[in-house]
Amino acid sequence: QQPVQSPQAVILREGEDAVINCSSSKALYSVHWYRQKHGEAPVFLMILLKGGEQKGHEKISASFNEKKQQSSLYLTASQLSYSGTYFCGTATSGTYKYIFGTGTRLKVLA
């Protein structure tokens, strides 16, 4: 079952914040976040393991609530370079079967 991401698309002005959510119907062991630019391969942003930890990467951070089987990606003070499609990748316990979410298209305008 493919994780569901919300929103499907978002448009921001430079400097604005955004939150992208990822929900799974299955118990999760880990969540990965990737960003894909048009015509390119997905690029890794961060990984979160079960335990509810929050991680940060520059002005991008994420949280993982294993009880709710949800993860959120926080984009703070967005930059033009943040534009792209964001995917969450999820794995259940004991497997490396990474299933990617439906994707969120993010566009940052000057």
Add this chain to the structure above:
Amino acid sequence: DAGVIQSPRHEVTEMGQEVTLRCKPISGHNSLFWYRQTMMRGLELLIYFNNNVPIDDSGMPEDRFSAKMPNASFSTLKIQPSEPRDSAVYFCASISDGNTEAFFGQGTRLTVV
């Protein structure tokens, strides 16, 4: 390391022809994944291997699709016969053991006419 290498980058073929996509994972990585990306369905996991053994192929759409990993440094995804609905970008990705990041190849854009 040069990263995950896929070939060809682009493939245009006629319906009914056999298509073979190739992938060379990063040296030392033990797991390899094949994904298909379309606008409608996003990134779909087709199959993944661990230590050259197919672990889960439940995402392979039908018998026309097959994948092999004869050794740790090479994998193929074959479509025979190909159909127009197979047109998509096919990505190969590899990871080392444990919960680490997946490295993607640049993808193969397949067009079946």
